[in-house]
Amino acid sequence: MTMDRLNRLRRKLNTELGILIATALEDPKVSDIYLNDDGKIWINRAGQAKEYAGDMEPDQAISLIRTVASLVHSTITEDSPVVEAKLPGGERFIGDISPISTAPTFCIRKPARVVFSLESYVDQSIMNERQCAAIRSAVLSRYNILVVGGTGSGKTTLTNAILKEIARATPEDRILIFEDTPELQCSSPDRSFKLATETVSMRALLRNGMRQMPDRIIVGEVRGAEASVVLQAWNTGHEGGVLTLHANSAREGVHKFQEYVEEGLPGTDKRQAIANAVDLVIYMPKRKEGSPPQVKEVCWLQKLREGEYQFETVQEVSHVHAI
Structure with missing residues (x-):
């Protein structure tokens, strides 16, 4: 993959993540962000109860998952419905589509940045x-x-x-x-x-x-x-x-x-x-x-x-x- 194509994919990824998730990724207290098949986004913060943060349309979610797959030189299809990857910021990403789930879902786990005493x-x-x-x-x-x-x-x-x-x-x-x-x-x-x-x-x-x-x-x-x-x-x-x-x-x-x-x-x-x-x-x-x-x-x-x-x-x- 050329550097130009990689940079384009990263810009596309940032757009598809949306402001809500992009902001959460910058929050040092956030440990996990995930999307359920009902379109609801949930966020875990260290030391706090998880919270419902918003919604994502299925089309946006599947586009995001496909972009992540492209970043790791993979594709996601009904025959290969799961992708695992590390995002550019070091976050661990796993996403899946039908037939594993009724609608696209994903989970993003951030590496710990804040260490509590x-x-x-x-x-x-x-x-x-x-x-x-x-x-x-x-x-x-x-x-x-x-x-x-x-x-x-x-x-x-x-x-x-x-x-x-x-x-x-x-x-x-x-x-x-x-x-x-x-x-x-x-x-x-x-x-x-x-x-x-x-x-x-x-x-x-x-x-x-x-x-x-x-x-x-x-x-x-x-x-x-x-x-x-x-x-x-x-x-x-x-x-x-x-x-x-x-x-x-x-x-x-x-x-x-x-x-x-x-x-x-x-x-x-x-x-x-x-x-x-x-x-x-x-x-x-x-x-x-x-x-x-x-x-x-x-x-x-x-x-x-x-x-x-x-x-x-x-x-x-x-x-x-x-x-």
């Missing part, structure tokens, strides 16, 4: 002071943290806040951050970002990273057998890590982590190793319509008893987790 979560009543103190204790004591929740629950934004706390508390640590989509931010002076690709799996990426002298290992979204590499690292001197995964409670998050570990290490019982490695589990439920993000559970994973994980919920205790 743990204090701001308390100020906005997203978590309470005791939960905040537990997370800080885990960071300072180099405990391993699972951040779990549903899509759009705020896991990534909270993980960025934890990374900000790590940078403040232990600026001397070397931090390796592994993702398949770049969303995490870290202000530590000694940090390196690793990105999985179609040819380099997350598991391979993590194995390679273990030989790069990390003090802390951060994984943005565990989905499979790569969990076994994380577990081995956390049990062999790489404490103080953080990973995110999809789950509907703190307890389910640990069991989901166990399932993923067993994918990578089939035929072995890794429950005790998991109980030894995982220290703190934070659960954020998927946001209901009109509701802000919320930290619902912060639990210490204490031990394994008769094959069952034992948890201590932070709200129910008044002491600091024993080191």
Whole structure:
């Protein structure tokens, strides 16, 4: 594609996005913008309830999706009704048309630009002071943290806040951050970002990273057998890590982590190793319509008893987790 054609497509894209979406893309608090098949546009802002922002006609939406497809040298048709792309500003775009949906839809996810502190979560009543103190204790004591929740629950934004706390508390640590989509931010002076690709799996990426002298290992979204590499690292001197995964409670998050570990290490019982490695589990439920993000559970994973994980919920205790 020539530079002239690329510039024309970008100008066309800006026009098709419209003033409403273009303005939202410039707002540092906006995390997601999406269009439903009823033509309604919704916007998510960090720390706030999502809001209905306006409407888009189907013709404009499908023209926008086709322009995005052209930017990545692709086409969108009934036989190939989905396009995924990165927009010129770094935003992640996924759009689809019939027969997948009754009318064109899309979702735009912005890379985080504003990193909130743990204090701001308390100020906005997203978590309470005791939960905040537990997370800080885990960071300072180099405990391993699972951040779990549903899509759009705020896991990534909270993980960025934890990374900000790590940078403040232990600026001397070397931090390796592994993702398949770049969303995490870290202000530590000694940090390196690793990105999985179609040819380099997350598991391979993590194995390679273990030989790069990390003090802390951060994984943005565990989905499979790569969990076994994380577990081995956390049990062999790489404490103080953080990973995110999809789950509907703190307890389910640990069991989901166990399932993923067993994918990578089939035929072995890794429950005790998991109980030894995982220290703190934070659960954020998927946001209901009109509701802000919320930290619902912060639990210490204490031990394994008769094959069952034992948890201590932070709200129910008044002491600091024993080191």
